[in-house]
Amino acid sequence: MPKELASSPPLITTELPGPNSARLIAEDERYTSPSYTRVYPLVVRRAQGAMIEDMDGNRFLDFTAGIAVCATGHCHPRVVQAIREQSERLLHMSGTDFYYQPQSDLARKLVQITPGNGPKRVFFTNSGAESVEAAFKLARYHTRRPHVIAFFGAFHGRTMGALSLTGSKTRQRAGFAPLVPEVSHVDFPDCYQCPRRTTNDSCCWKTFEQIEDDLFRRTVSPDEVAAFFVEPIQGEGGYIVPPHDFHVRLKRLAEQHGILFIADEV
Template identity: 65%
Template sequence: MKHPVIKTVLPGPLASERIEADKRYVSPSYTRIYPLVVEKGQGLWVEDIDGNVFLDFTAGIAVCSTGHCHPQVVQAIKDQVGRLLHMSGTDFYYTPQIALAEKLSTVVPGDGEKKAFFGNSGAEAIEAAFKLARWHTRRELNIAFFGAFHGRTMGALSLTASKTIQKKHYNPFVPGITHVPYAYCYRCSYGAKYPGCNIECVRWIEDTLFKTVIPPEEVAAIFIEPIQGEGGYIVPPPEFHKELYRVAHKYGILYIADEVQSGMGRTGKMFAMEHFGVTPDIIAVAKGIASGLPLGAMIARSDIMDWEAGSHASTFGGNPVSCQAALATIQLLEKELMTNAAIQGERLMAGLRALQNSLECIGDVRGKGLMVGAEFVKSRDTKERAGEWRNAIVRRAFEKGLLLLGCGENTIRFCPALTASADEIDMCLAIFEEVVREVTG
């Protein structure tokens, strides 16, 4: 059984050199949570350039769904690299893109024919959905949610309402977007308490917003994350999506699910929306779809994807190497990894909830599968956010060989590769508990 191995002061001498070069030559707009210079990885383990070994519970921000360098994915990539690197799926045809579109049409929920548009990232998938919604409905207004993160390109950023730094100095944004509160039951924006709230966050949209501010017949789409990612790994109550979907379809509004972080098996099902019994009109995916290669996809019913040739395209979208990696990834998800995500996710949640019982600073534990968040507070009674503790825990965990990331203002996310074993879950929990006790006293 592997364990973290920290050989040097962090960052080590070689890492320090690379970091200094990065400061000279790389855009300062990137966020660097801690000074990790990765050299190689296998499964849930990564090694930095100085030989320090870390247990990775970030999976490249939920991207490396099959773990680092899964041999089946690597082989699929090698086989394709020797045949064709690029010919532009925008202007020509090639088999990997067609095969992946066909596969996605079978794994995406819903009856009837579906079609896929390919880009390079989650932001591009959202941009495509944004444009298709306008094209198909001929409507200009859209609804998104506070806490949402949909990407950093201008259309996706206009839908985003995560952090002000992401929008600073970029106004004006795409007009016609209204943000509303998400179903964050731990911190309800309406002061209600589930389950007696009658899902007020949805009722308010129909009873107040649609009667006073936005004509619903002019709304093209509702953009929503089934489980909010960057907003804090927030899991809404079971009825939320069904009620919101009902309202959307009552007024002919498209229901667009951003599954960029929550999709591709992460929650124990191929798509997180399956937990809520709702079939979106359009789904955007990326991150875990190709185990680390750049790929995004927007999948819609064929009757919705009715735009004309030339109305939208992407030179590199649907690259054959990325498509082959995605096909290998989906095969692994269906064969074993979705099931493993559900099993190990339950183990992780149980362990975190046991810690919650003994640690006052953990206010809430929530998640599905291996998409799990632990929210830190100064007091259970006041729910005062403990962002400083959260940041210190993430940094201290790194120093002990455990890689974690934050989300929201005061939540730590656990999103390891879906190959995680019971031993690796237990090791993470042990290091995490040690770190939390050290930081919070």
């Protein structure tokens, strides 16, 4: 790929979408599932660094970065080289049938760099929703408890179990009931825009009153709760950063009752 794209400035040469992009969009809408919603009429032809070029030669500065997946930019030379070398050795793997050195190497590296001093294991998945589904099943299986607690504003995915935890928008859940039972939602603390419409910072700690006073005393005993599912920082909920010690206090509450603390940071 030409190196000049990464250092080229944004450039608009046609109306948007351009004629080539418009033709492909029309074809895509004819053959592709309407469940794929696109935010912009952008048809990407190539990308490098932080720059994207469409089918008509228009160039854009990419602020999405693959929803933060492209941390090294598009088509970083070292990433491209690693993919090229691996594709020449092996393209398909069956990790549930055989052993592969890259998989073991990556598992070891992830164990080394993730926080915590206790024993760790790695379970590889294809997506965030699949990761949440696996954690959901593991939490119930390990604890032998049925109930889980998630947060309003959370997005955990759209598969059935993950969707049951998702509490960001009604349109995510509409039409799919009944969802997985034994799921409760509580407020995620937001001291900037308090969900309880108060100006006192102490309202951020009303979450724990909801859990301990409302849920644990009136709805579900803590010894029936398998896990808390929580995003360290809510994304779809509005990029909400909770108070500094919120997760510490939630983890302490979980340990007090033998509840698993599951951080969805995908």
